[in-house]
Amino acid sequence: MHYMTRAGAxxxxxxxxxxxxxxxxxxxxxxxGCGKSSIAISLLKILPDxxxxxxxxxxxxxxxxxxxxxxxxxxxxxxxISMVFQAAMNSLDPVYRVGDQIxxxxxxxxxxxxxxxxxxxxxxxxxxGLNHSFIPRYPHEYSGGMKQRAIIAMALACEPAIIVADExxxxxxxxxxxxxxxxxxxxxxxxxxxxxxISHDMAxxxxxxxxxxxxxxxxxxxxxxxxxxxxxxxxxxxxxxxSAFPSVTGEKRELATLPGEPPNLLAPPSGCRFHPRCPxxxxxxxxxxxxxxxxxxxxxxxxxxxxxxxx
Amino acid sequence: xxxxxxxxxxxxxxxxxxxxRFPVSSGWFRRDRSFAHAVDGVSFQIxxxxxxxxxxxxGCGKTTTGKLxxxxxxxxxxxxxxDDGEDEPTDIASLSGRSLKSFRRKAQMIFQxxxxxxxxxxxxxxxxxxxxxxxxxGGAIERVERVSEMLGMVGLTPPATFLFRYPHExxxxxxxxxxxxxxxVIEPIFIVADExxxxxxxxIRTGIMRLMEDLAARLGISYLYITHDLAVxxxxxxxxxxxxxxxxxxxxxxxxxxxxxxxxxxxxLLSAVPIPDxxxxxxxxxxEGGVSTPIDPPPRCRFYDRCxxxxxxxxxxxxxxxxxxxxxxxxxxxxx
Numbered sequence: 001m002h003y004m005t006r007a008g009a010x011x012x013x014x015x016x017x018x019x020x021x022x023x024x025x026x027x028x029x030x031x032x033g034c035g036k037s038s039i040a041i042s043l044l045k046i047l048p049d050x051x052x053x054x055x056x057x058x059x060x061x062x063x064x065x066x067x068x069x070x071x072x073x074x075x076x077x078x079x080x081i082s083m084v085f086q087a088a089m090n091s092l093d094p095v096y097r098v099g100d101q102i103x104x105x106x107x108x109x110x111x112x113x114x115x116x117x118x119x120x121x122x123x124x125x126x127x128x129g130l131n132h133s134f135i136p137r138y139p140h141e142y143s144g145g146m147k148q149r150a151i152i153a154m155a156l157a158c159e160p161a162i163i164v165a166d167e168x169x170x171x172x173x174x175x176x177x178x179x180x181x182x183x184x185x186x187x188x189x190x191x192x193x194x195x196x197x198i199s200h201d202m203a204x205x206x207x208x209x210x211x212x213x214x215x216x217x218x219x220x221x222x223x224x225x226x227x228x229x230x231x232x233x234x235x236x237x238x239x240x241x242x243s244a245f246p247s248v249t250g251e252k253r254e255l256a257t258l259p260g261e262p263p264n265l266l267a268p269p270s271g272c273r274f275h276p277r278c279p280x281x282x283x284x285x286x287x288x289x290x291x292x293x294x295x296x297x298x299x300x301x302x303x304x305x306x307x308x309x310x311x
Numbered sequence: 312x313x314x315x316x317x318x319x320x321x322x323x324x325x326x327x328x329x330x331x332r333f334p335v336s337s338g339w340f341r342r343d344r345s346f347a348h349a350v351d352g353v354s355f356q357i358x359x360x361x362x363x364x365x366x367x368x369x370g371c372g373k374t375t376t377g378k379l380x381x382x383x384x385x386x387x388x389x390x391x392x393x394d395d396g397e398d399e400p401t402d403i404a405s406l407s408g409r410s411l412k413s414f415r416r417k418a419q420m421i422f423q424x425x426x427x428x429x430x431x432x433x434x435x436x437x438x439x440x441x442x443x444x445x446x447x448x449g450g451a452i453e454r455v456e457r458v459s460e461m462l463g464m465v466g467l468t469p470p471a472t473f474l475f476r477y478p479h480e481x482x483x484x485x486x487x488x489x490x491x492x493x494x495x496v497i498e499p500i501f502i503v504a505d506e507x508x509x510x511x512x513x514x515i516r517t518g519i520m521r522l523m524e525d526l527a528a529r530l531g532i533s534y535l536y537i538t539h540d541l542a543v544x545x546x547x548x549x550x551x552x553x554x555x556x557x558x559x560x561x562x563x564x565x566x567x568x569x570x571x572x573x574x575x576x577x578x579x580l581l582s583a584v585p586i587p588d589x590x591x592x593x594x595x596x597x598x599e600g601g602v603s604t605p606i607d608p609p610p611r612c613r614f615y616d617r618c619x620x621x622x623x624x625x626x627x628x629x630x631x632x633x634x635x636x637x638x639x640x641x642x643x644x645x646x647x
Binding site for chain 1: 521
């Protein structure tokens with residue numbers, strides 16, 4: 001997916017392939033500008049006018065949703081695929097009661113009868129751990145964490161097969177974040193729902209995902225089961241991210257500094273996009289796109305992967 | 312600067328019962344005004360060359376405390392004794408006019424958001440030279456030299472290529488380096504750093520943290536480091552104070568607190584931090600609900616509503632005093 005700007009095309013997402021099984025949680029981790037949010041809005045086809053999906057396909061339960069018209073897409077959004085965004089808590093309409101907003105979504109998308117919808121809202125509030133007394137209240141009476149939970153309730157309202165969560169807890173304090181992460185895990189288990197969880201926070205990703213994709217400069221550079229990626233990272237970028245991440249209770253080690261800045265996606269670096277910041281970069285890395293190193297389902301694109309450390 | 316023999320016993324900053332209440336209008340015709348107790352009787356000391364951390368969730372009063380220490384906000388009550396060993400110890404709260412201006416030469420603040428804290432129409436040179444201009448330090452040439460030297464020091468090299476650029480041409484990490492350069496250009500001895508790395512990506516963050524540490528060691532700067540992130544506090548601060556609703560609930564050596572938190576709030580805060588290790592299991596967080604309102608709180612313990620160990624005694628008593636538990640650890644809890 002590219003953004004067309006006056007300065008040229010920004011290659012925000014550049015040839016990314018992944019799949020999520022039913023009931024599975026995929027974590028996408030990366031820093032600002034790596035393309036993770038662009039993937040989220042592409043999956044839901046809620047692109048700004050400047051963005052174009054140039055090629056590829058998005059298969060949702062076997063159906064490619066890319067060629068679908070806006071009307072056809074409406075049949076999928078909310079019902080089959082739904083979303084929770086970072087600023088979602090500000091997306092509640094301040095002049096309507098929160099409960100009514102969810103009821104409206106239900107009536108519109110599933111055609112529930114009013115009494116059914118009310119009952120469903122109660123169930124949803126139980127599911128995300130909100131008190132029923134808040135159903136008839138207005139958004140300003142909710143705290144940030146409660147609003148975010150109401151949004152999650154709304155995203156779950158039509159029992160989607162998959163939910164795309166883009167930094168849903170980033171604006172929240174840790175204690176509230178902890179609660180929401182637990183609720184989401186509970187809901188996912190209860191409904192056997194798939195999830196794509198996007199975050200810049202390695203620790204959050206480690207806790208919520210079954211499989212992880214590490215993104216850098218518009219590409220997934222490493223992918224695998226969470227345990228494998230965290231315990232035996234292959235790509236130097238993944239390793240750098242992990243050693244730059246301070247830990248609260250673990251061993252207090254020296255934090256690594258990654259030199260330089262993420263690249264300008266108007267003109268991404270040649271060869272491996274990470275080479276200007278990579279301590280192991282060689283001539284090949286500068287000129288040729290890196291090959292894929294596979295260790296079972298775990299893979300990474302790198303010219304100079306470390307020795308396989310796994311037992 | 313030669314240190315007096317009794318220097319260790321004289322902290323650089325000694326905040327005593329610091330209090331800030333903001334009036335809150337509670338209705339058009341109400342006469343009795345309500346107050347938000349942003350900072351409520353907070354006392355602590357910062358030693359020379361020390362980096363002292365204030366940790367807590369949003370709305371706990373940590374930023375207001377920081378602003379009080381550099382007099383960007385006037386305290387409602389309490390004293391802040393500033394003793395740089397050169398001049399007589401003074402109460403920052405009582406400064407005005409010229410004495411306030413000369414205090415500002417010694418104390419600076421770095422803000423959280425490098426995108427908001429700079430005037431987009433001014434060049435990097437103008438931004439960094441601003442404190443020199445305000446303090447009437449140096450002529451035009453000397454200012455260019457000093458600004459260049461500062462830019463070099465914070466890693467924006469070669470400085471000449473940055474001097475006449477505008478903030479929008481720089482990345483977030485570079486902007487935060489400019490903010491550090493601006494705070495350092497008048498050679499302060501004390502800096503309040505309010506979440507200086509929380510807007511930055513991890514790969515950039517470590518660089519800024521290390522830069523601030525290096526500069527502190529080289530220039531003998533003391534920090535009040537404000538953060539919501541306990542892991543960052545661990546790397547930046549030798550001692551921390553944990554704040555909750557305007558009160559310090561626990562204070563002590565950082566490593567000690569992280570490994571053996573005594574206040575139930577600190578315990579909850581620590582157990583809520585996600586661990587970047589998929590096979591690690593975290594203990595459940597024991598507290599319920601959200602932070603209660605700081606507007607006219609009842610006199611009892613501020614944490615009572617959410618505390619898992621509170622009893623009738625906690626309900627009927629005043630907010631517990633911050634008590635010395637030995638080894639420099641202070642805890643404000645009847646149950647600890």
